[in-house]
Amino acid sequence: MDYKKLIIRGISYSQTQSGAYALLLEHEETSVKLPVVIGNFEAQSISLGLEKDLKPPRPLTHDLFSKFVTSTHYTLESVIIYQIIDGVFFSNINFKHTENGEELILDARTSDAVAMAVRFDAPIYTTEQVLNEAGILLEIENNNETSSTSEENYSTEETSDLKKMTSEDLQSLLNDAVKDEDYDLAMEIQEELKRRNKKID
Structure with missing residues (x-):
């Protein structure tokens, strides 16, 4: 399947849902933006994962899981946001064993998947269908x-x-x-x- 690579554009406070945040992903080639509503903890975890110099005094859940993945000789290869149903995004985390090449795919919430991806500097992908259904393109050329x-x-x-x-x-x-x-x-x-x-x- 022809996956579309996404980059993280930022995290902002949700205007309509109290205590929620909007994770803004963007398709590199078309600049179509994919907003994903996430919780406060996940927003904090993604932000800390992006800021490599900031280390919490105790490991967060995503830090703990990342350490476990590394300790079992796996690495996180990629995250794929593969569908959206009733406004809910579905994602897979793709792992690969560093020694025998065995692949492991785990279903995950998109917020958790992205929080893990930033810790491994792994790429985030989606499908053209998801971009068509939930993507937003800001048309600059307006009168x-x-x-x-x-x-x-x-x-x-x-x-x-x-x-x-x-x-x-x-x-x-x-x-x-x-x-x-x-x-x-x-x-x-x-x-x-x-x-x-x-x-x-």
Whole structure:
């Protein structure tokens, strides 16, 4: 299968879910962004994994598991986010034995898989289908009038019913949502735009 490589663009506080964070992954070639809602502990663990110089006084769960993997002569080869169902991402962690080459695949939550991947500097991949279903592409080329009025005119009440908006207004609002790192709203808008495109097809 032709997998698409993702890079970690950052972690931001979720605008709509209290205590949750949005992990932002991005496809290197197309710049399509894949926002994944994760918990506070996983966000902290991924951040610490990215900051190689920062070491917690006691090992976190992902540090402990990483040590176990290394001690059993395995290495983490890659993480693959292979599907999304009802907004939930499903991932596999691919291990390989350093001596006999034996491969081991474990099912994992995407947040845990990414937390492990950063500790092994392992690549993260996804499928084209997942990118098509959950990816967000920020369209920079928008006319200035639309983008300037979008922030001023769209109140919370207006955004609560996306179905009443024109496709142009939705695209402008989508751009603003991504800029403001409100990926929950961005995904809702993306779903509405896809629903309209299906009707046209």
